[in-house]
Amino acid sequence: MSSIYDVIVIGGGLSGSQCAADLKANGVNVLLIEARNRFGGRTESIKVDDFWYDLGGQWMGGTHNILKSVCNDLNIQPISQYNEGNHILELNNKHNCYKGNVSTLNLDGNLENTIAIIDKMSEELDPAKPYDHPRAKEWDNITLSNWVNDNVKGADIIKILAWFCKVCLAAEPTEISFLWYLAFIKSAGGFDLLAGVRGGAQQDRLIGGTQQISEKLARERVGQFKLNCKVVGIHQDNAGVTVLIEGGQRLRAKYVANTIPPALAGRIDYKPALPASRDSLTQRMPMGSILKTIVIYDEPFWRRDGFSAEATSEHGPIVSCFDYSSNDGKSNAIVGFIAGQDAREWGEKSLEAGKKDVIECYGRWFGPQALSPKNYLEKDWKNDEFARGAYLAFAPPGTLTACGKALREPVGRMHFAGTETATQWIGYMEGALESGFRCSKELQERLKHDQPSIIAKL
Amino acid sequence: MSSIYDVIVIGGGLSGSQCAADLKANGVNVLLIEARNRFGGRTESIKVDDFWYDLGGQWMGGTHNILKSVCNDLNIQPISQYNEGNHILELNNKHNCYKGNVSTLNLDGNLENTIAIIDKMSEELDPAKPYDHPRAKEWDNITLSNWVNDNVKGADIIKILAWFCKVCLAAEPTEISFLWYLAFIKSAGGFDLLAGVRGGAQQDRLIGGTQQISEKLARERVGQFKLNCKVVGIHQDNAGVTVLIEGGQRLRAKYVANTIPPALAGRIDYKPALPASRDSLTQRMPMGSILKTIVIYDEPFWRRDGFSAEATSEHGPIVSCFDYSSNDGKSNAIVGFIAGQDAREWGEKSLEAGKKDVIECYGRWFGPQALSPKNYLEKDWKNDEFARGAYLAFAPPGTLTACGKALREPVGRMHFAGTETATQWIGYMEGALESGFRCSKELQERLKHDQPSIIAKL
Numbered sequence: 001m002s003s004i005y006d007v008i009v010i011g012g013g014l015s016g017s018q019c020a021a022d023l024k025a026n027g028v029n030v031l032l033i034e035a036r037n038r039f040g041g042r043t044e045s046i047k048v049d050d051f052w053y054d055l056g057g058q059w060m061g062g063t064h065n066i067l068k069s070v071c072n073d074l075n076i077q078p079i080s081q082y083n084e085g086n087h088i089l090e091l092n093n094k095h096n097c098y099k100g101n102v103s104t105l106n107l108d109g110n111l112e113n114t115i116a117i118i119d120k121m122s123e124e125l126d127p128a129k130p131y132d133h134p135r136a137k138e139w140d141n142i143t144l145s146n147w148v149n150d151n152v153k154g155a156d157i158i159k160i161l162a163w164f165c166k167v168c169l170a171a172e173p174t175e176i177s178f179l180w181y182l183a184f185i186k187s188a189g190g191f192d193l194l195a196g197v198r199g200g201a202q203q204d205r206l207i208g209g210t211q212q213i214s215e216k217l218a219r220e221r222v223g224q225f226k227l228n229c230k231v232v233g234i235h236q237d238n239a240g241v242t243v244l245i246e247g248g249q250r251l252r253a254k255y256v257a258n259t260i261p262p263a264l265a266g267r268i269d270y271k272p273a274l275p276a277s278r279d280s281l282t283q284r285m286p287m288g289s290i291l292k293t294i295v296i297y298d299e300p301f302w303r304r305d306g307f308s309a310e311a312t313s314e315h316g317p318i319v320s321c322f323d324y325s326s327n328d329g330k331s332n333a334i335v336g337f338i339a340g341q342d343a344r345e346w347g348e349k350s351l352e353a354g355k356k357d358v359i360e361c362y363g364r365w366f367g368p369q370a371l372s373p374k375n376y377l378e379k380d381w382k383n384d385e386f387a388r389g390a391y392l393a394f395a396p397p398g399t400l401t402a403c404g405k406a407l408r409e410p411v412g413r414m415h416f417a418g419t420e421t422a423t424q425w426i427g428y429m430e431g432a433l434e435s436g437f438r439c440s441k442e443l444q445e446r447l448k449h450d451q452p453s454i455i456a457k458l
Numbered sequence: 459m460s461s462i463y464d465v466i467v468i469g470g471g472l473s474g475s476q477c478a479a480d481l482k483a484n485g486v487n488v489l490l491i492e493a494r495n496r497f498g499g500r501t502e503s504i505k506v507d508d509f510w511y512d513l514g515g516q517w518m519g520g521t522h523n524i525l526k527s528v529c530n531d532l533n534i535q536p537i538s539q540y541n542e543g544n545h546i547l548e549l550n551n552k553h554n555c556y557k558g559n560v561s562t563l564n565l566d567g568n569l570e571n572t573i574a575i576i577d578k579m580s581e582e583l584d585p586a587k588p589y590d591h592p593r594a595k596e597w598d599n600i601t602l603s604n605w606v607n608d609n610v611k612g613a614d615i616i617k618i619l620a621w622f623c624k625v626c627l628a629a630e631p632t633e634i635s636f637l638w639y640l641a642f643i644k645s646a647g648g649f650d651l652l653a654g655v656r657g658g659a660q661q662d663r664l665i666g667g668t669q670q671i672s673e674k675l676a677r678e679r680v681g682q683f684k685l686n687c688k689v690v691g692i693h694q695d696n697a698g699v700t701v702l703i704e705g706g707q708r709l710r711a712k713y714v715a716n717t718i719p720p721a722l723a724g725r726i727d728y729k730p731a732l733p734a735s736r737d738s739l740t741q742r743m744p745m746g747s748i749l750k751t752i753v754i755y756d757e758p759f760w761r762r763d764g765f766s767a768e769a770t771s772e773h774g775p776i777v778s779c780f781d782y783s784s785n786d787g788k789s790n791a792i793v794g795f796i797a798g799q800d801a802r803e804w805g806e807k808s809l810e811a812g813k814k815d816v817i818e819c820y821g822r823w824f825g826p827q828a829l830s831p832k833n834y835l836e837k838d839w840k841n842d843e844f845a846r847g848a849y850l851a852f853a854p855p856g857t858l859t860a861c862g863k864a865l866r867e868p869v870g871r872m873h874f875a876g877t878e879t880a881t882q883w884i885g886y887m888e889g890a891l892e893s894g895f896r897c898s899k900e901l902q903e904r905l906k907h908d909q910p911s912i913i914a915k916l
Contacts, residue, residue: 141632143855146604174599175856232690232727246727263741267725269690269704276805276840283721283846286741289860343862347734382734388741396854397601398633402747402802 004252005031007443008243010231011259013041014057014429015417016068017214018436019257019443021221026444031251032222033243035230035386038211039218042390042419045209048375051331052209053324055379056390057429058335061208062199063189064430067213071206076217078204082323083197085306088365090313091156095365102160102195102312109154114161115191117151122186128423130183131404140179140401149180159314161320166339167312167320168194169427170288171394175340179394187426192196197310201428210429230386231232234258235271236412237281244269255446259417261393262407263287264386270411272434278406284399285420287389289382293318293336293358294374296438300325300332304368309334311365317342317354318361334362336371347380355379392427393420406437415442461526462710463489465901466701468689469717471499472515472887473875475672476528476894477715477901479679484902489709490680491701493688493844496669497676500848500877501887503667506833509789510667510751513837514848515887516793519659521647522888524895525671529664532674536662540781541655543764548771549614553823555600560618560653560770572619573649575609580644586881589640591861598637600860605636617772624797625770625778626652627885628746628854633798638853645884660780660885667888688844691727692716694870702727713904715897717875719851720865721745722844728869736864741856743878745847747801747840751816753778754791754833760785760824767792769823775800775812776819792820792828805838809887812836846848850885851878866896873900 009020012034020032038044043057060067071078074456086097089105098104103111125133131140148161165173169184176359190193194201215216218225233244234256240259242249266274266282273279300323302309307325323335336358338346355376362370371436381390395404408421417439422431467478470492478490490692491499496502501515518525518536529536544555547563556562561569583591589598597605606619623631627642652659664671676683691702692714701709716723724732724740731737758781760767767781770827794816796804804812813834820828839848853862875897880889 141601141603141630143599143601143604145599146601172599172856175854175860263724266721269725273841273843276838276846279800279846280744280747280840283744286738289738341856341860344735344738369759380734382738383731385731388734388737396633398630398799398854402633402799451916 004240004254005029006253006447007257008033008241008251008253008254009257009259010243011041011418012036012039012214012218012225012227013259014043014214014432015419015436015439016041016257016259017217017222019259019417019440020225020431021217022437022440023443024222026440027445028447030222030224031253032218032225033229033231033245033251034225034227038213038229040211041214044379045215046377048296048377049325049330053331053333053377054205054209055377056213056381057210058205059202060204061193061201061425061428061430062179062196062203063193064425064428066433067430070213070433074213074220076212076216077207079207079326080204081106081197081202082325082327083308083310085303085308087308088311088367090311090315091159093315107154107156107160109152109157111157111160114152114157118182118185119190122190122379125182125186127183127187127426128177131401136179137401139182139280140177140235140399141397142178143174143397144176144178145173146180148173163312163314163319164195167337169394170290170339170343170389171391172340172389175394175396177397177400179400183400184426187422187424187431188428192456193432213223213429231268233269233271234414236414241413253300254450255413255415257415257417257443259422259436259439261285261287261418263393264388268402274411275406276455278401278409278411281399281403281406284403285393287382287387287393289340289347290390291343291346291378291380293338294324294333294377295336295359295362295373296331296333296377297369297373298332301369305367307366309366313361316337316361317346317357323363336361343380343382346383351378415439460463460704463487463549464530464699464711464905465713465715466491466679466709466711467715467717468701469499470494470497470672470676470683470685470877472501472672473877473894473897474499474715474765475675475680476891477717477875477898478683479675479894480895480898481901482680484898484904486678486683489711490676490683491687491689491703492685493761495686497672498669499672500839500845501668501672502837503669504835506754506835507788509777509784511789511791511835512663512667513835514839515668517660518651518662518664519651519715519883519886520654520657520661521651522883522886525888528671528891530891532671532678534670534674535665536786536826537665538662539655539660540783540785541766541768543761543766545766546769548769548773548823549617551773565612565618567610567615569615569618570731572610572615574747576640577645580640580648583641583644585641585645585884588637589859591685593631594637595859597640598635598691599855600636601632601855602636602639603631606631621772621777622653622769625795626798627852628748628801628847628849630798633854635853635855635858637858638667641858642884645880645882646886657902671887689726691729692872693729694872699871700851712908713871713873713901715873715875715901717897719743719745719876719878721851732869733864735861736867739857739861739864742861743851743853745840745845745851747798747805748848749801749804749836749838751794751796751812752782752791752835753794753817753820753831754789754835755827755831756790758790759827763815763825765824765831767824771819774819775804779820786906794819797871801838802838805840808835868900873897
């Protein structure tokens with residue numbers, strides 16, 4: 001065994017890269033390891049015709065203050081999300097055009113009122129411990145769909161809430177715990193921030209793509225890292241932790257930061273075995289189902305016709321799409337999402353068949369020119385070996401009250417990060433970074449209290 | 459690489475042992491491998507004072523015809539479950555004594571009517587493909603609790619359905635899909651068979667315990683096996699399958715039978731990676747939570763007082779208990795279950811504290827003599843490294859319709875067994891054996907269609 005690190009950070013996504021960078025900045029001898037041949041985790045950028053497209057996490061929101069600060073520090077520049085012109089809401093086989101907020105439309109039911117009720121309930125929660133709320137059990141025992149069916153009037157509003165769930169959480173309202181949903185809403189600061197472009201979660205994109213955040217953090221700020229390094233075991237003893245790498249390598253540290261999402265983290269061999277509560281959690285938080293598509297055109301023809309390319313539909317397969325053009329002519333594209341059960345069904349189709357359905361969708365909304373794209377990109381995150389779903393892991397009913405406490409609770413010398421463990425913007429890049437900083441702080445605290453003799457030995 | 463087997467069966471529980479035994483009986487060159495140092499999986503028997511107690515699967519039901527035949531063949535003898543005398547239903551802080559069926563009690567609500575409705579709905583399902591039923595999506599989108607709250611009148615009946623769920627499924631009614639619940643009921647042939655002793659699922663115990671079934675199958679019928687052999691990888695290529703064992707051993711076969719329950723099977727390294735539908739399934743079927751206790755006394759004092767030791771309670775922690783005496787004086791004991799959320803809470807307690815709560819429970823029901831046991835045994839299946847829960851994996855809402863088809867669908871050269879894949883008595887020993895036979899038949903079919911040249915080579 002060649003080196004003993006203070007900390008090994010497992011996972012080179014945003015949370016792991018930030019955790020390692022923060023540890024390094026605080027004088028900790030840290031090694032960052034990543035299973036892929038790249039950093040970025042659930043952010044992934046690819047260059048097509050000299051433009052970087054994000055196949056994963058994409059937007060920097062108006063209140064994503066940690067992300068803003070990190071990007072500023074790394075000299076990564078934002079560009080505004082285009083949303084001039086008419087948005088489309090496809091409902092009951094009818095196109096409804098609107099500007100600004102969807103609630104300006106004449107809908108069956110009162111959307112603003114419903115949102116206000118959900119926001120109010122969510123505000124009562126501490127997203128760090130939603131299971132401690134007096135009504136936690138009641139809310140965790142039902143799905144979002146149950147609550148909506150019992151409390152929301154108006155077929156249009158119920159549909160809009162369902163799309164919102166699919167787009168924001170990559171899961172069906174019938175799958176997720178209502179308590180977890182409220183914690184998610186609270187962690188973002190409310191419904192409008194999640195849905196919005198200006199000031200909201202979809203405010204800016206990043207020039208050069210989002211993957212570069214992790215790449216720059218790892219390469220420029222951490223320095224000490226290993227790619228293509230898949231962890232298969234985490235074995236703890238009284239003196240430290242041995243991290244077993246596929247292929248036989250063994251790395252040794254005093255502590256580890258485990259930033260892998262719960263379901264995948266459960267696939268590592270732990271010695272001693274995980275406590276039942278943590279193991280149960282890893283069995284109970286599956287990844288969402290999302291298929292991200294990018295259709296590239298010769299020109300942003302929709303703009304000419306007064307469309308923003310922002311659309312939402314109940315007929316799909318695209319549940320929601322946005323303009324993905326660069327303004328300088330390098331990119332003219334629409335980014336669209338297929339989510340939840342649709343993602344599972346379209347995931348079974350061929351690339352050609354999927355493309356056909358997607359561009360027909362755009363043809364319906366933005367005219368026949370949409371049927372002749374220049375290029376088509378698609379990423380089904382369920383097929384990504386080191387993600388096996390996205391954007392985030394969700395909690396089915398009963399999970400948070402059964403074993404939610406295990407999300408962030410260290411196990412011996414192992415601490416946890418990852419956007420699922422965030423208390424702000426759970427599931428977003430912002431949440432990933434927050435968790436990275438929090439985990440770094442925890443580990444610095446641990447190192448500070450280590451016996452001097454052990455520190456001296458290192 | 460020393461040997462190339464026709465089939466490697468992974469997992470020496472009931473399904474794997476039976477699958478391997480059936481393959482062997484049909485002339486297949488089969489190797490059975492098991493991670494534990496014993497066969498039996500979620501059946502486990504321990505000898506205390508010359509009597510074998512089952513810490514896991516325990517009863518042979520009246521319609522468990524495969525199990526009966528296998529036990530007969532292996533010369534394992536049944537003994538009737540004692541249920542003479544008064545049963546207890548503890549409800550609203552009151553002991554209700556009854557004989558025979560709980561529905562003879564004066565309850566708030568009509569239990570028989572409710573059971574008839576559930577049985578009727580379940581009868582419509584094909585438990586091999588519940589997701590194909592016209593109402594599958596509707597039923598899979600709600601939990602058992604949702605359905606009960608909307609359709610059942612009478613507080614007592616709602617409580618009884620909840621206990622029944624906890625006792626039979628080791629899960630809360632708020633956690634499980636109603637579609638999956640109906641499939642489970644159907645697979646057993648109806649509610650009464652599940653609940654019953656005479657003729658029902660709790661009719662007989664086995665002299666010498668249930669673990670011996672797998673032990674005998676493996677040692678006497680399979681012969682070719684390896685214990686202490688934990689599978690960490692299953693790598694397929696065009697010609698066969700390499701099974702990677704912890705410690706570095708590599709085994710080679712034409713096909714594999716994977717009998718590990720979904721969540722744990724997801725923890726193996728697959729090359730190529732699992733298809734998204736199968737991987738998603740492994741993320742979405744957690745193991746139930748059950749803590750089994752056995753309290754051993756000097757004599758079966760409850761019988762003297764006219765009690766059967768069969769009791770059900772809403773106050774717990776024991777949700778259900780039965781007589782575990784041998785009639786020849788070797789054993790005088792009560793077996794009791796702590797299930798669902800209670801199992802998670804009592805799992806955090808010390809053995810001493812758990813014992814105290816359990817015997818206080820029996821003291822309340824059967825008198826002060828219950829407070830002075832001779833011995834106390836407890837098994838928390840969540841802590842079992844190779845089970846991580848029991849009795850079976852459950853399906854939260856949305857799971858069966860999203861990826862239920864992947865339960866039994868082979869992946870390349872890998873076929874699946876295990877009680878979760880059964881279509882009769884899902885979750886029971888009977889279901890495990892059924893799945894073992896079914897999987898063996900599938901593999902024999904595959905081998906039959908192999909090119910003769912390959913067979914000749916072997």
